[in-house]
Amino acid sequence: MTDERMFDHRPDPELGAALRQALEPRDGTQAAFVDRVLVRYDAAQAAAGVPTWDVLAAWARPRVAAAVAVAALCGFLVGRALQAPDDASFDTAFEPTSGPGLAALVTASAPPDASVVFASLVEPR
């Protein structure tokens, strides 16, 4: 192959023939190759005959059902939480179960007894 051949934009018959020989499959394997492809013909056709959406739908159906169930459960829980009575206002939260209460303590002119402050902090509501 000359330099001209390398730049030539036509096939090089000499190189082509040599490469063809180098890449040629083993003798007598052509018919066997055709047979092995045809053996898979039916399976390939069958796979091609199943529409993609059917495959996706079959795959997705159980997951869609699971997602609907989870969504329903979440909806039920959220709905129940929203319907619960709102009886925990700030006033009731600061209302003491016993004693003078927080408002009385912070507005009193005389400092409260330490035991009263401690009791208002640790007493369960």
Place this chain on the structure above:
Amino acid sequence: MGSETEGELVARTRAGDKAAFGALVDRYAGQARRVARAVLDDPDEADDAAQDGFLSALVKLDRYDARRPFGPWLMRIVANAATDRRRRRRVRRAEPLDPGLVGGGPRPDTEAVRSELGDRLRAALAELSPRRRTAVVLFDVEGYSHAEIAEILGIPEGTVRSEVFHARRRLRTLLADWKGA
């Protein structure tokens, strides 16, 4: 069957004629196997890829535009099948192939009948990038045009010209001593 045109065979294959598909496979088997081997080196793996390509083409035949030549369309599918296999193989094998093993390892039954030139060419091809050797095989062996190869490989036509040029130059260098001997 042998006298039927390519278009007729494609039409019959589309209609579900298995024999017509067999005729198409027979017509393009050599070309597909050589192209797959240009990508993969290994002859057995190349046959697997060529088979994948034919069956993939069968499944996609509805998408083939019958006004265009069938060969480049099929070769693109075969080249893609071979490239996919090569990619998967690269993932499986962390180590690069030993150049001495390129070609599928020792195959005493076939090595004996291969010529020295064939051995040198295979070794020379193995040193080229897959795209470069596929381009030169499609051009110089299979006779496809630069434009068709560009379509097959999914690269610009100018890149094809460059790949063929560099492949030829490399092959020439590697074969120079053989030709001189």
